[in-house]
Amino acid sequence: MHPALLGLVTIIMGVGGCVGYFWLSNIALDNFIYPPRGPNAGRNINRANIVRPWLFLFPALFALSVYLAYPVVETIRLSLTERVTQSDGSTTYDFVGFANYAQMMAEDKFWEALGNNMMWLIVVPALSTAFGLLAAQLTDRIGWGSIAKSLIFMPMAISFVGAAVIWKLVYDARPPGTEQIGILNAIYVWFSGNEPQQWLTVPFWNSFMLMIVLVWIQTGFAMVILSAALRGIPEETVEAAIVDGANPFQIFFKIKIPQIMGTIVVVWTTITIVVLKVFDIVFAMTNGQWETQVLANYMYDKLFRANDWGVGSAAAMVIMLLVTPILVWNVYNARKEMK
Incomplete structure (x- = not known):
């Protein structure tokens, strides 16, 4: 079936299935399970009203259980086992406890990935939030301003792989003496007269080259959220500061920023979660070579290249453990902002 037709059929079946489920489940509830008639009519109506919200919640709870809770439990199990292929071709999983975690922590690549992730956590959320606020x-x-916002937000519409390809061309290096199609090398050769550099192969600095891509993407997201927060600041506070003789910098740093600090924290933590899961950019641009490995790429290498499901699942659990506290904090702050 053509992909477009398959997508259309999937949408129709999905929407139709949801409508059919809600319709049939409510009919069953009102006519067969708790019918509103007879001597217990009042009690049945009350019971039906208690059950009805769960009918609407059930599809979401079922989907979360199948696509979120089950994978987490299965990943924990795999991280504590070793996959063994028997002589007859069957596969078994032997319990090894925390041996996979010990093996992972004994590898230099894991600590390189963890160190790079920490560096990403420091640089990307800070720059993205700062540029977005500015x-x-x-x-x-x-x-x-609306046109400028559209241009700044535009990278958000590009996939991480697409953005990685664009920036890989920006960093492209051609042999000395030939015309450079990479903007960075064209500028570098023009002003310095030196030979073009393979920027993505320079240890330490190449990680910052990769971070620029994610900052470029996430700045638009931070700008949109923070722009809405700035517009929500009461004009009276700004006008009072102007009357008191405050200059624009004092108004911005001492009046506006304190009032939107909660939103800044939410934006910061949201970008932090994205950074902890970063994979596409590193995979498409360096594939973790030249000391640019990150945890998600390390997990992918273990799972699908080394076929080491135990260590790969252990790496996935490390990512989840790092993301969970930040996610909880983000939800807490978002709910506090809504009160």
Whole structure:
């Protein structure tokens, strides 16, 4: 079946299935399980009203259980076992406890990946939030601010792999003496007169080259959220600061930022979660070579290249353990903002 037709059929079946489920389940509830008639009519109506919300929640709970809870439990199990292929071709999983975690922590590549992830955590959320806040403030002060916001937000519409390909061309290096199609090397050769550099192979600095891609993408997200927060600041506080003689910098740093600090934290932690799971950019640009390995790429290498499901699952659990506290904190702050 053609992919477009298959997608259309899937949407129709999905929507139709949901409508059919809600319709039939409510009919069954009202007519067969708790019918609103007879001597227990009042009690049945109350019971039906208690059960009805769970009918609507059931598809979401079922999907979360199948696609979220079960994979987590299965990953924990795999991280504590070793996959063994028997002589007859069958596969068994032998319990090995924390041996996979010990093996993972004994590998230099794991610590390289963990160190790089920590560096990403420091740089990317800070720069993305700072640039997003700066863009939100400046675009609100110019007449063509909406156009500027659209241009800044545009990278959010590009997939991580697509953005990686674009920036790989920016960093591209051609042999000396030939025309450079990579913008960075073209500028570098023009001003310095030196030979073009293979930027993605330079240890330490190449990680920052990769981080720029994610900062470029996430700045638009931070700008949109923070721009809405800035617009929500009461004008009276700004006007009072102007009357008291505050300059624009004092208004921005001492009046506006304190009032949107909760939103800044939410944006920061949201980008932090994205950073902890970063995979596509590293995979498409360096594949973890030249000391650019990150945890998600390390997990992929173990699972699908080394076929070591135990260590790969252990790496997945490390990522989940790092993400969970930040996710909980993010939800807590988001709910506090809503009160």
